[in-house]
Amino acid sequence: MSRQDLELTAEEAEDTNMRGKKLAIDQAAELAQEGSPTAEAEPGAAAAPEAPSEIEQLKAERDQLVDRLARLQAEFENARKRAERERIENREFVTGSVVEQFLPVLDNFDLALKATGSAEQLRSGVTLIVKQMEEILNKMQVAAIPTLGEAFDPRIHEALGTVDRDDMPDQHVAEEIRRGYRLRERLIRPALVRVAHNPNQVNE
Numbered sequence: 001m002s003r004q005d006l007e008l009t010a011e012e013a014e015d016t017n018m019r020g021k022k023l024a025i026d027q028a029a030e031l032a033q034e035g036s037p038t039a040e041a042e043p044g045a046a047a048a049p050e051a052p053s054e055i056e057q058l059k060a061e062r063d064q065l066v067d068r069l070a071r072l073q074a075e076f077e078n079a080r081k082r083a084e085r086e087r088i089e090n091r092e093f094v095t096g097s098v099v100e101q102f103l104p105v106l107d108n109f110d111l112a113l114k115a116t117g118s119a120e121q122l123r124s125g126v127t128l129i130v131k132q133m134e135e136i137l138n139k140m141q142v143a144a145i146p147t148l149g150e151a152f153d154p155r156i157h158e159a160l161g162t163v164d165r166d167d168m169p170d171q172h173v174a175e176e177i178r179r180g181y182r183l184r185e186r187l188i189r190p191a192l193v194r195v196a197h198n199p200n201q202v203n204e
Contacts, residue, residue: 101136105129137181145180145191147173156180158190162197170198 112125137143145156152159152171163174173193180191 098140101139102133105133105136108132140183142181142183142188145182147176147180147191147193149173152193152195156182156187156190157195158192159195160192162195164199165196166198166200168196168198170196170201172196 108125108129112122112129115122115125117125134144147157149168150157150173151169152173157173157180160177165174168174172195173191174196175194176191177194178192181188
């Protein structure tokens with residue numbers, strides 16, 4: 001081998017050595033970059049713990065609202081049952097008060113049935129009982145509907161038929177078949193009547 005060949009071989013070896021050092025430096029730089037905080041996490045790497053997400057917060061709020069709704073429904077059901085119970089108790093109280101006032105009337109009817117007097121005495125006793133009932137009804141502000149001689153009013157009178165009467169105005173009540181009643185201004189039942197038909201007034 002000549003001297004010139006030996007010099008070329010030494011230059012090639014040095015060049016190869018330099019390239020190897022440069023490659024090592026580049027690899028080291030890449031490794032350092034990958035390990036830096038700004039490097040992207042590799043797939044499968046453990047993530048840092050995060051704060052509760054918005055979905056979890058919404059779920060918690062939903063659970064609170066559902067619980068509150070259940071409580072409100074229970075309170076409403078209890079209030080409804082309590083109101084129904086009070087309504088029944090009030091109705092029973094009112095009914096008991098009315099029945100209590102009519103018990104003396106029932107007692108008098110029993111006494112009248114057990115009486116051994118004449119028919120006239122029995123009639124007189126029943127008349128007193130009817131008067132007693134009317135007094136009780138008046139205390140309760142229940143009044144009989146006027147009928148005889150009154151102008152026929154379909155709001156408070158129910159016509160069973162007509163009768164020819166030339167001594168009464170036409171379309172006035174001539175007979176009362178069944179008495180009607182009202183509580184203050186509220187109609188309980190209409191009076192069942194017959195209405196006068198006056199041919200003289202109709203012809204006029």
